[in-house]
Amino acid sequence: MIFGNKKCCQFLLLLLIGLNALMAYSAPNFLSNLPSSLKQGHPVIQLGGYWSGQGQTQHINIQDLIGDEFTVTNHNSSNGLVGLGYFIDGQEKSYFKMSYGIDAFYLAKTDVTGNVIQENVFTNLSYKYNLTHYPVYIIAKSTIKTKFPQYTLTIDTGIGPNFIKADGFQEHPLDGITIPDNIFSSHTSTTFSATAGFGIKINQVFGSAPLECGYRFFYLGQGNFNKASNQVLNTLKTGNNYANAIICSLII
Amino acid sequence: MKPHYLFSLCSLLLMSQANFAYSSLLFNITSTGGAPETISLTLCLNGKGPLSCQNYSVNNLNLSILSTIPNHTYATAGIKVNTPGYKLSGCTMINNGYCLFTVSNTSASSIAITNTNNTNAPWYPSLEAFEHYSSGRTHVFPQATFGGSMNGSNTVNTLGSQALAYPSGYNMSYLNSNLAYIYGGGYGDVTGSIGAYVAQVNPVTLQSIWYNQLINIANPLSPNYGEWDYPGSLGILEDGYLYVSYGYRLAKLDPATGRVISTLVLPTGEGLPENTSFNGFNATADGTIIMKSVYRQAGCIIQGPDALLNCPDPTDVPPSILVSVNPKTMQWIHQITLPNPVGARPTVTQYHGKDYVYLLEATTAIRYRLQDGIFIPDHTWNPGTITLTSQTLCTSFVVVNDWVVAQTNTLPATTALSVISINQGNAANQFSIQPFLGDPIPTEIATAFSPAISWAPMSVSGDPDTNLIYATDALPGEIAAISISDSGLHVVWKAAQRTTEFTALINPPSSRVVVGTDIPDGEIPGNNHNDYAVWRNALTGEEIARSPLLPAMTQGTMIQPYYSGNMFYEGQLGDLIKLVPVFTDH
Numbered sequence: 001m002i003f004g005n006k007k008c009c010q011f012l013l014l015l016l017i018g019l020n021a022l023m024a025y026s027a028p029n030f031l032s033n034l035p036s037s038l039k040q041g042h043p044v045i046q047l048g049g050y051w052s053g054q055g056q057t058q059h060i061n062i063q064d065l066i067g068d069e070f071t072v073t074n075h076n077s078s079n080g081l082v083g084l085g086y087f088i089d090g091q092e093k094s095y096f097k098m099s100y101g102i103d104a105f106y107l108a109k110t111d112v113t114g115n116v117i118q119e120n121v122f123t124n125l126s127y128k129y130n131l132t133h134y135p136v137y138i139i140a141k142s143t144i145k146t147k148f149p150q151y152t153l154t155i156d157t158g159i160g161p162n163f164i165k166a167d168g169f170q171e172h173p174l175d176g177i178t179i180p181d182n183i184f185s186s187h188t189s190t191t192f193s194a195t196a197g198f199g200i201k202i203n204q205v206f207g208s209a210p211l212e213c214g215y216r217f218f219y220l221g222q223g224n225f226n227k228a229s230n231q232v233l234n235t236l237k238t239g240n241n242y243a244n245a246i247i248c249s250l251i252i
Numbered sequence: 253m254k255p256h257y258l259f260s261l262c263s264l265l266l267m268s269q270a271n272f273a274y275s276s277l278l279f280n281i282t283s284t285g286g287a288p289e290t291i292s293l294t295l296c297l298n299g300k301g302p303l304s305c306q307n308y309s310v311n312n313l314n315l316s317i318l319s320t321i322p323n324h325t326y327a328t329a330g331i332k333v334n335t336p337g338y339k340l341s342g343c344t345m346i347n348n349g350y351c352l353f354t355v356s357n358t359s360a361s362s363i364a365i366t367n368t369n370n371t372n373a374p375w376y377p378s379l380e381a382f383e384h385y386s387s388g389r390t391h392v393f394p395q396a397t398f399g400g401s402m403n404g405s406n407t408v409n410t411l412g413s414q415a416l417a418y419p420s421g422y423n424m425s426y427l428n429s430n431l432a433y434i435y436g437g438g439y440g441d442v443t444g445s446i447g448a449y450v451a452q453v454n455p456v457t458l459q460s461i462w463y464n465q466l467i468n469i470a471n472p473l474s475p476n477y478g479e480w481d482y483p484g485s486l487g488i489l490e491d492g493y494l495y496v497s498y499g500y501r502l503a504k505l506d507p508a509t510g511r512v513i514s515t516l517v518l519p520t521g522e523g524l525p526e527n528t529s530f531n532g533f534n535a536t537a538d539g540t541i542i543m544k545s546v547y548r549q550a551g552c553i554i555q556g557p558d559a560l561l562n563c564p565d566p567t568d569v570p571p572s573i574l575v576s577v578n579p580k581t582m583q584w585i586h587q588i589t590l591p592n593p594v595g596a597r598p599t600v601t602q603y604h605g606k607d608y609v610y611l612l613e614a615t616t617a618i619r620y621r622l623q624d625g626i627f628i629p630d631h632t633w634n635p636g637t638i639t640l641t642s643q644t645l646c647t648s649f650v651v652v653n654d655w656v657v658a659q660t661n662t663l664p665a666t667t668a669l670s671v672i673s674i675n676q677g678n679a680a681n682q683f684s685i686q687p688f689l690g691d692p693i694p695t696e697i698a699t700a701f702s703p704a705i706s707w708a709p710m711s712v713s714g715d716p717d718t719n720l721i722y723a724t725d726a727l728p729g730e731i732a733a734i735s736i737s738d739s740g741l742h743v744v745w746k747a748a749q750r751t752t753e754f755t756a757l758i759n760p761p762s763s764r765v766v767v768g769t770d771i772p773d774g775e776i777p778g779n780n781h782n783d784y785a786v787w788r789n790a791l792t793g794e795e796i797a798r799s800p801l802l803p804a805m806t807q808g809t810m811i812q813p814y815y816s817g818n819m820f821y822e823g824q825l826g827d828l829i830k831l832v833p834v835f836t837d838h
Contacts, residue, residue: 062298062301062303062304063298063300063301063328064297064298064326064327064328065297065298065303065304065324065326066321066324068304118278118297118304119278119297119304119321119324121276121321122276122278124276124278124306175276177277177306177307177308178278178305178306179294179305179306179307181301181303181304181305183301183303229301229303231298231300231301231303232301232303
């Protein structure tokens with residue numbers, strides 16, 4: 001995938017945040033007009049799909065034992081997403097317009113699968129768990145005019161918390177005699193999250209309502225599970241989660 | 253780069269990147285000592301979690317466990333038995349149901365599995381694990397049934413082993429209906445018997461699966477040449493191992509192979525080892541083995557039980573010793589010298605929560621309390637003289653509820669035998685009856701035994717469920733059922749049956765059957781060449797089945813109950829015969 005490289009995504013995220021910040025700074029009168037602007041905002045409904053990168057190989061220490069190595073055999077998964085936002089118009093210039101808002105997403109459940117190497121010697125179990133993300137962002141959106149009046153370019157950046165629900169941890173024997181330990185239970189973590197993306201807005205697609213579609217990158221942070229046994233000395237982490245998404249937004 | 257170098261390089265790269273992790277067992281279990289069924293276990297590297305666990309199945313009761321991961325000791329490994337009715341020892345039980353132990357790949361942990369539902373502890377819970385079923389020697393075999401009809405009209409079919417396969421077979425023990433074992437060879441006075449052996453017998457073909465000749469007293473080149481060959485016995489304890497006493501030894505065998513795991517050479521008191529035999533063994537409920545010595549007169553070289561009759565002075569022997577043995581360690585715990593010679597086998601029972609060993613001297617009885625393997629004489633229990641003038645010593649006590657019961661005249665006697673019951677709570681509370689007093693004796697037998705009129709080289713059998721005792725006397729040739737109660741002993745029925753063997757009681761109490769041998773008319777007891785096997789309604793004495801004529805049974809043994817209504821008959825010359833009574837609808 002184009003944005004599968006984490007360093008590349010981090011660079012792009014920083015670039016877009018910087019660009020949007022520059023645009024926002026160039027229009028200082030927005031804040032003084034904020035109270036009246038709130039009544040003139042636009043709800044946004046977003047639908048799309050995402051591809052996630054999650055899970056990491058790690059060692060779990062168990063009392064009196066060497067411990068188990070949790071490897072990852074499949075850390076790419078995909079599912080749909082839904083978003084709901086509310087934006088208010090900000091400053092407008094000849095070639096661009098800013099808008100600001102809150103945007104909340106629901107990234108539907110994806111899973112991570114791997115194997116458990118018991119005592120670092122025997123691969124007797126496989127495991128699987130699910131992740132669901134609920135990021136909420138403060139978004140700065142730039143809408144850039146083009147020479148085609150019906151089409152504009154958009155750049156979005158945002159930061160906010162992500163609520164990662166890690167659940168559904170289960171193990172299965174690979175040999176028919178090993179008993180799954182199932183040593184982790186569900187946990188919801190709150191982590192720092194950021195998003196950035198770009199798209200094309202097409203005006204007056206549904207009556208007067210425009211449609212915007214584009215690419216969005218999510219940095220979703222790291223979640224973890226709870227330990228279900230006091231004999232387990234450290235908990236299972238999800239590793240840093242990333243998502244690449246294609247989203248279409250209907251601006252009401 | 254040349255092709256073969258390239259190939260080698262590629263192979264090296266592939267091997268260095270290969271994931272060598274593979275699926276495998278976390279534990280290595282070896283097990284011995286038979287189990288009644290397949291037992292399901294769970295073993296965990298961390299028993300507290302429990303974590304890193306696997307399921308295993310074993311068919312034996314004694315486990316030796318190693319872990320398979322190198323260079324690591326697991327201090328809190330855990331084991332749990334999933335099959336109901338078993339408990340573990342050799343580990344520390346914790347609240348989550350797991351039993352903790354320490355193990356590594358070089359240091360094994362020994363864990364034993366025992367049956368928690370065993371009503372016949374310490375004997376293995378099979379149809380017959382001890383020669384007389386329970387330590388109280390009742391001869392009642394609760395799991396054994398009669399394969400014919402109580403209404404009579406029964407035919408007894410027979411299946412014989414190869415001739416001479418099992419010389420002087422003495423008793424059999426079973427782990428289950430498929431795993432049957434025989435001990436024999438202890439009658440040094442019987443042709444073909446050269447010393448103790450144990451064999452696993454295929455119960456269908458009667459062929460031996462393995463055969464371990466433990467000692468050879470007939471081979472001049474053997475270090476044991478000339479040792480007194482007198483019957484010991486075979487038993488199976490709850491640990492599933494075979495234990496056999498022979499001469500002055502106790503051996504523990506692996507039932508799977510017959511391999512001797514351990515042999516304990518016992519002390520012999522004041523007697524020389526070559527003249528010493530421990531005639532069988534018994535055990536307390538906690539598994540402590542009890543053994544008692546008998547002696548052949550010094551200087552006498554007569555073999556087998558004949559030495560007790562025909563040595564110049566069979567009474568010129570040292571006092572017997574009593575020994576307790578720990579079967580787990582195969583070390584003796586305590587030995588004492590008894591006040592007088594004791595011929596009969598020790599009887600063990602629990603009375604009011606205490607373990608007792610009952611013994612019969614020539615004219616009285618004594619008992620010892622057993623505590624942690626230590627014998628403590630109980631002088632408060634003294635029945636005084638219990639025999640009549642000219643009666644000879646009794647055979648073993650049989651426990652019937654609150655009573656211990658014996659009959660006199662193990663050796664031929666000129667006074668009719670007595671059946672004696674003594675209360676365990678008060679030795680002064682005792683009853684005696686002479687059930688065959690005045691009964692006629694056939695001329696040829698009277699002549700052969702003159703002046704003796706009574707001979708009972710076997711103990712009574714006693715039924716705690718029906719409160720009936722079964723006594724026999726080989727000279728009048730009769731069997732009697734005697735009721736026992738707090739008011740005394742009373743003859744219920746008598747029937748003609750001439751035997752020198754113990755009787756066995758099988759079938760449920762309401763249809764109890766007493767089984768024994770019957771010497772054919774015209775043959776002399778002790779020198780008979782043939783026997784019949786006879787089944788009687790134990791409540792009425794009615795004969796309900798009789799076998800065809802069989803070769804003489806090993807004297808002083810017992811027809812062995814077996815599964816599915818059948819029995820095993822030990823011919824003294826080596827035939828093992830399976831008796832199959834069936835109802836024949838005429």
